[in-house]
Amino acid sequence: MSRYFTKTLAALEPYTPGEQLKLPDLVKLNANENPYPPAPGVAAAVAGAVPGLRLYSDLTEAALCAAIARHCGVQPENILCGNGSDENLLLALRAFCDETHPLAFADITYSFYPVLCDLLHIPQHVILVEEDFSLDLSKYHGLNETIVIANPNAPTTLLQPVAAIEEVVRTNPDSIVIVDEAYIDFAGPNASCVPLTKKYDNVIVVQTFSKSHNLAGARVGFCVANPELIADMNRIKFSYSPYNVNSLSQAAAVAAMEDENYFRDTVGKICATRADTMTKLRERGFTGPDSATNFLFVTTSRMPCKQIFERLRQKGVLIRYFSAPRLSDYLRITIGTPEQMQRFFEELDLILGNTA
Numbered sequence: 001m002s003r004y005f006t007k008t009l010a011a012l013e014p015y016t017p018g019e020q021l022k023l024p025d026l027v028k029l030n031a032n033e034n035p036y037p038p039a040p041g042v043a044a045a046v047a048g049a050v051p052g053l054r055l056y057s058d059l060t061e062a063a064l065c066a067a068i069a070r071h072c073g074v075q076p077e078n079i080l081c082g083n084g085s086d087e088n089l090l091l092a093l094r095a096f097c098d099e100t101h102p103l104a105f106a107d108i109t110y111s112f113y114p115v116l117c118d119l120l121h122i123p124q125h126v127i128l129v130e131e132d133f134s135l136d137l138s139k140y141h142g143l144n145e146t147i148v149i150a151n152p153n154a155p156t157t158l159l160q161p162v163a164a165i166e167e168v169v170r171t172n173p174d175s176i177v178i179v180d181e182a183y184i185d186f187a188g189p190n191a192s193c194v195p196l197t198k199k200y201d202n203v204i205v206v207q208t209f210s211k212s213h214n215l216a217g218a219r220v221g222f223c224v225a226n227p228e229l230i231a232d233m234n235r236i237k238f239s240y241s242p243y244n245v246n247s248l249s250q251a252a253a254v255a256a257m258e259d260e261n262y263f264r265d266t267v268g269k270i271c272a273t274r275a276d277t278m279t280k281l282r283e284r285g286f287t288g289p290d291s292a293t294n295f296l297f298v299t300t301s302r303m304p305c306k307q308i309f310e311r312l313r314q315k316g317v318l319i320r321y322f323s324a325p326r327l328s329d330y331l332r333i334t335i336g337t338p339e340q341m342q343r344f345f346e347e348l349d350l351i352l353g354n355t356a
Contacts, residue, residue, distance in 0.1 A: 008121070015115045023316055027343050029334040030318040032154075032183075032295050034214040036269070036337070038252065039262040042215075045255035049247045057247040059238075064250045067257040068222050072194050077227045080234060081253075083244045085182060085208035085221025089148070090116055091233040092204055092223065096176040097122040097146045104147045106135055108326060110154050110180060129156070133289070133297075137164045141171040148178040152187055152292040155322065155332045159187050159292035166196055169203045176229070178204045183293035185212035185267050186274070191292070194224050201226045211294055212267050213256045218249040270294050274335045280345060284352065288330075295334045302352055305331045315347045 001010070018031030065079040072079075082088035093116050097103050102123035105113045109129075117124045127139050133156040140147055147168060152159040169177045179193045184207065196203045204225040210216035223233070237244060245253075256263070274291055281288070281298055288298035299305060309321035309331060320332040335341070348354075 009119070012118050013115065015112050018320055019318055021318065025316055027317045027336065027340050029336050029340065029344060030320045030332075031216075032211060032293070032332075032334045033216045034211060034266065034270070034294070035335070035340060036214055036266045038214045039256045039259035041255040041259055042252045045251040046248050049251035052247055055247075057243050057245060057250060059242045059244075061245055061250055064220075064245070064254050064257075065222075067254045071257050071260075072224055074194065074197065074224055077230065078197060078224050080223050080225070080230045080237070081245050081250075082221040082223070083241070084210065084219040085180070085206050085223075086112060087241075087244060088206045088221045088223040088233075089113075089178070089180065090120075091236045092176070092178050092206070093117070093120055093122060093146070094236045095229075095232045099123070102145050104140065104143050104145045105149070106153065108133060108153075108156060110150045110182075113148055134158055135160060137168050140168045143172060144175055145172075146176045146178070147172065148180060150180040150182070151193070152183045154183065154293065155295070155297050155320070155327070155330070157289055157291035157293045157295065157297045159191060162191070162193055162196070165193050166200075169196060169200050173202060176202050176204060178206060180206045182206070182208045183211055185263075186271060186294045187292035197224050197226060201228065204229060209253050209256060213253070213263060214266060215249075215252055215256055218252045220245060220249050220253040270335050273338055273341060276338075277333070277335060277341050284348070284354065295332055297330055297332055299330045305329055308348070308351060311351045312344075312347055315350075317344055317347050319344075 061081040064081055065076040068079050069076045080088065082091065093103060099121050102125045103113065103117055104125040104127060107126045107128050114124055125145055130136055135153065137160060149165060151165060165179060181192055184192050193203065194205050197205055204223050206221065206223045209218060209220040278296055285302050286298040286300045288296055306321055309319055312319055322328065
C-alpha cells in the first residue's frame with residue numbers, strides 16, 4: 001500500500017476470486033463458470049458488432065434490455081444492465097444504503113457483500129445462518145434495513161422458496177430487499193422472485209449471464225425492479241460509468257438470451273451431471289445438501305478438506321476451499337462436463353486410496 005492510498009480505505013480487504021491458473025490440461029472447477037461454450041450465435045453476433053467499435057456503446061442497452069425483458073416476462077423499463085451482476089449490486093447499494101442505513105445479510109453467503117459495504121462505508125448487519133447452514137428468514141422480518149439475500153445461497157447451495165422471501169419483502173415495506181439470483185436457473189421451475197417485482201415496489205432481483213448463459217468473460221449482469229427503482233440506480237450509473245456494458249458484450253448477451261433451446265440444453269446437462277456427481281461423492285463418503293446451483297458444497301471425514309484441495313491442485317484439478325470459520329471442513333466443487341468430472345474422480349480416488 002502506498003503512502004498516498006486513502007486512509008478511509010486502509011483496512012479494506014478486497015474480494016478473493018477463484019484462482020485463475022493457466023496450465024495445460026487444467027480441470028477448472030473452482031469459479032462456478034459454465035463448462036460449455038456460449039450459444040452458437042454468439043460468435044457471429046460479436047463479429048457483427050466489431051465495425052461499430054469506433055462508436056460508444058448504446059448507453060441505454062436497448063436491444064439487450066428488450067431481450068432480457070422477453071426472457072423474464074417483464075417490460076424493458078424494468079431492466080438495468082450491469083458490468084456483471086456485481087455492478088448491479090454496487091449500484092443498488094450505492095442507491096439504497098449509506099452511512100446511516102445498513103445492509104443486512106447472512107454471515108455465510110456471497111463474500112462480495114461485506115467488501116462492497118466496506119468500500120461504500122455502509123454499516124453491516126450480519127445475521128447468522130443456522131447450524132445446517134439454512135436461513136431463518138423470520139430473522140429478516142421487519143428489520144427496516146436494506147436486505148440482500150442470495151438465493152440459492154453461495155457457497156451452501158440452499159434455496160429458499162419464493163413465498164418465504166415474499167414475507168421478508170412484505171414485512172419490510174419501507175426498505176429495499178435485493179434477491180441475488182446468480183444461480184437461479186439451476187434451481188428448477190418457479191424458483192425465481194422476478195414475479196415479486198410486479199407485486200411490490202421494494203424488491204430488486206439481480207441475475208447474471210456468467211453462469212447459465214455461458215458468458216462469464218463478457219461481464220454482463222442485470223437487475224429487475226419497478227421503473228422507479230431502475231431510475232434511481234440509473235442516476236448512480238450515469239454519474240460514474242454511463243457506457244458500462246461494451247458493444248461486444250451487449251451483442252453477445254442478446255444472442256445468448258435469444259437462444260432459449262441452447263440455454264435449456266446446457267442447464268439440463270449441468271443439472272444431470274450435478275446429480276450424478278453428488279451420487280458418486282456420497283458413495284465415497286462425502287455429505288452435503290442437494291444443490292440448487294451449478295456447484296456442490298460437501299464435506300468428508302476421510303481426509304481434511306484442505307488436504308484434498310491442495311492435492312487435487314497439485315494434479316491440475318482446481319476446486320474451492322474456504323478457510324473461514326464454519327467453512328473450513330467443506331469443499332465447493334463446480335460442476336463441469338462429464339469428462340471433467342471423470343478426471344476429478346480419477347484424481348480424487350488416487351488421493352483417497354480408492355481401488356474400486
